[in-house]
Amino acid sequence: MGNSKNSSALAAMAGITNGDFAKHCLINGGAGTVTIGGYPIGKDMVTASIKVAQRGRKEFILNLGKEADEIAREVNKIPFFSRLVINIRVSSSKETREFAQKFSDLLEERPIIEINAHCRQAEIVQKGGGQGLLKRFEVLMEIIEALRFNDFKISLKIRGNAVNSDVLIPKVNQWHLDFLHIDSYKIGEIGTDLTLLKHYARRINFPLIGNNSVVDLKSAQAVLNTGAKIFSVARAARENPLIFRTLIKHF
Ligand SMILES: Cc1cc2nc3c(=O)[nH]c(=O)nc-3n(C[C@H](O)[C@H](O)[C@H](O)COP(=O)(O)O)c2cc1C
Incomplete structure (x- = not known):
């Protein structure tokens, strides 16, 4: 990610x-990298997002066929493409290919695209998106290839405790990803699963972004101590978008 001296990142929060x-x-908050999205791409994901929004969750609702144009409008608000990640919900390699082609035609530079294999919302998982992608490795691989073909750097976002790491790690090490972004949430527990982050950081051959429950300097430092190159923040940044300044001043 673009700013090597600043290891903080804003993580995606749909609708926010x-x-x-x-x-x-x-600009004001001092984040090293920022993520926009998650944005739905393709028929099933756009429809699923509408359904999720109808039951009261905040979502980004995009118009089918206009996803690339509508995301590009948001992208163009960010002055540094090298410090931008775009989190997308996809379920089909064909639709990802079409999106990637169209999106790359609209942009002069290539931001990082983050594949959301993290979302647990039933409407999304039932259609094979979000966490459902972790049960569809062939499709996930094709999605990665479609993005790579269009020269995008790629981050894969997962919940580390939702997948068998012995199965996933050999795969991600072959997929030529640029980042693995792990939400270390553990069912029934509060806080960052530092053991999990350490496990991944030692075994993957590219940079790890560590996530969950970073709220202050101590929790940010603990994530970096696992071997993660970057720590990301979602909920605490929703409360205080300027939080990054306080988190990074000692790094
Ligand atoms: C309201 C909300 C919406 C979210 N939407 C997304 C999303 O669209 N894509 C994604 O990868 N993660 C999403 N997340 C997960 C966050 O990026 C992050 O992984 C999670 O909140 C744990 O980090 P935190 O403890 O810093 O909040 C969302 C989280 C919240 C609270």
Whole structure:
């Protein structure tokens, strides 16, 4: 990610982390990298997002066929592409290929695209998106290839405790990803699963972004001590978009 001296990142929050919010975190808040999205791509994901929104969750609702244009509008609010990640919900390699082609035609530079294999919302998982991608490795691989073909750098976002690491690690090490972003949430527990992050950091051959429950200097430092190159923050940044300044001043 673009700013090597600043190891903080804003993590995606659907319905919240749009271009304006991310710009505020980047310019005023002191974040090293910012994520916008998660944005739905393709028929099933756009429809699923509408259904999720209808039951009251905040979502980004995009118009089918216009996803690339609408995301590009948000992207263009961010002054530094090298410090931008775009979190997308995809379930089909064909639709990802079409999106990636169209999106790359709209942009002069290539931001990082983050594949959301993290979301647990039933409407999304039932259609094979979000965490459902972790049961569809062939499709996930094709999605990665479609993005790579269009020269995007790629981050894969997962909940580390939702997948068998013995199965996943050999795969991610072959997929030529640029980042693995792990939410270390553990069912029934509060806080960061530092053991899990350490486990991944030691075994993957590319940079790890560590996530969950970073709220202050101590928790941010603990994530970096696992071997993660970057720590990411979602909920605490929703409360205070300027939080990054306080988290990074000692790193
Ligand atoms: C309201 C909300 C929406 C979220 N939407 C997304 C999303 O669209 N894509 C994604 O990868 N993660 C999403 N997340 C997960 C966060 O990026 C992060 O992994 C999680 O909140 C744990 O980090 P935290 O403890 O810093 O909040 C969302 C989290 C919240 C609270």
